[in-house]
Amino acid sequence: MSDHENFRNLVASGGDLTRARWEAVSDKIISDASRMFDVELTREGVMSMPSARIFTLSDEPLSELYVEEIKQLEGVKEQVRQHEQRVALEQGDDEVHAELARLSPHQRIARARQLGMTDQPQRAPTSAADEATLLRRLMTLSPAQRITKARAWGLIE
Amino acid sequence: MPITVSQKDYASAVGCCADTVCRRLRSVPYTGGARSRRYYVAAVLPTLTARERENGAIQRLFDAATSDRTLFVGDEVIPVCRSFEDWLDTEQKERLTEYRVDFTAALFEATSSSEMWQFIDALHLKLCIHPGICRFVVTGDDTELPTIDGSFAFAFALCNARHSENLTNKQEAA
Numbered sequence: 001m002s003d004h005e006n007f008r009n010l011v012a013s014g015g016d017l018t019r020a021r022w023e024a025v026s027d028k029i030i031s032d033a034s035r036m037f038d039v040e041l042t043r044e045g046v047m048s049m050p051s052a053r054i055f056t057l058s059d060e061p062l063s064e065l066y067v068e069e070i071k072q073l074e075g076v077k078e079q080v081r082q083h084e085q086r087v088a089l090e091q092g093d094d095e096v097h098a099e100l101a102r103l104s105p106h107q108r109i110a111r112a113r114q115l116g117m118t119d120q121p122q123r124a125p126t127s128a129a130d131e132a133t134l135l136r137r138l139m140t141l142s143p144a145q146r147i148t149k150a151r152a153w154g155l156i157e
Numbered sequence: 158m159p160i161t162v163s164q165k166d167y168a169s170a171v172g173c174c175a176d177t178v179c180r181r182l183r184s185v186p187y188t189g190g191a192r193s194r195r196y197y198v199a200a201v202l203p204t205l206t207a208r209e210r211e212n213g214a215i216q217r218l219f220d221a222a223t224s225d226r227t228l229f230v231g232d233e234v235i236p237v238c239r240s241f242e243d244w245l246d247t248e249q250k251e252r253l254t255e256y257r258v259d260f261t262a263a264l265f266e267a268t269s270s271s272e273m274w275q276f277i278d279a280l281h282l283k284l285c286i287h288p289g290i291c292r293f294v295v296t297g298d299d300t301e302l303p304t305i306d307g308s309f310a311f312a313f314a315l316c317n318a319r320h321s322e323n324l325t326n327k328q329e330a331a
Contacts, residue, residue, distance in 0.1 A: 132270035135273060
């Protein structure tokens with residue numbers, strides 16, 4: 001019997017109160033994770049957190065360690081690290097900026113893409129009128145800028 | 158930038174002295190500073206004599222010429238393109254026309270609005286001084302000829318369309 005299954009059985013056989021505590025704590029942790037770190041947790045993931053289990057099966061209040069535990073979850077670690085770096089960059093943290101500045105230009109842009117900080121290319125215009133508007137706007141730019149903008153606007157790949 | 162040569166390139170490719178080069182290129186349009194003039198290959202080709210052409214000067218000119226491999230073919234090049242086209246022989250003109258037809262079809266595929274079509278005449282003219290196309294039209298050598306597809310046609314049009322060269326409207330106004 002796996003560890004998770006064991007816990008699930010305990011919750012199922014533990015009566016309404018245990019079930020309610022489990023649902024409450026997993027909802028709270030999932031919403032906190034998405035608010036604080038911008039990550040999507042599953043109930044399956046919450047199940048492997050000791051503090052959530054202890055809260056469900058005992059009368060103890062939720063341990064403050066749960067935030068640390070979220071960060072340690074498999075598959076979340078990298079997302080959390082990226083999120084923290086993104087926040088640090090946006091707040092102008094000197095150390096993170098220095099770290100980024102040490103990279104070569106192409107590594108820097110690759111890093112920014114990983115962090116999701118570059119503007120995503122927009123979808124290509126769907127109607128002829130939209131395309132005409134974009135093209136008219138492009139024509140006001142210098143030839144060198146046109147290609148860059150056209151790419152950003154999804155007119156060319 | 159289109160494909161260009163210096164006076165020195167011209168002298169060694171054609172095999173004539175500096176004075177002759179100066180005399181021949183006096184009225185040929187160039188880019189760059191007065192001391193580092195770069196002449197459009199398309200503009201210097203018509204200055205060659207029949208004998209020089211037979212001796213392979215054209216090939217040597219193309220070999221000596223340089224280009225920065227961008228799609229942008231330069232400012233104020235319409236007159237250069239016009240006189241270049243007039244200089245072409247029938248076979249060369251056919252190659253150019255064929256390429257233009259493919260270009261037009263590809264541009265049609267690539268765009269859904271009619272916005273770029275007002276520039277099509279200028280674009281057709283400018284095609285002939287794109288380095289790879291110029292070489293292909295003149296010599297038939299298609300090693301550097303850009304493959305015509307929607308993205309090339311669209312990018313070329315985008316780089317080289319200019320409102321001041323909207324030839325269609327000018328003709329209507331005249």
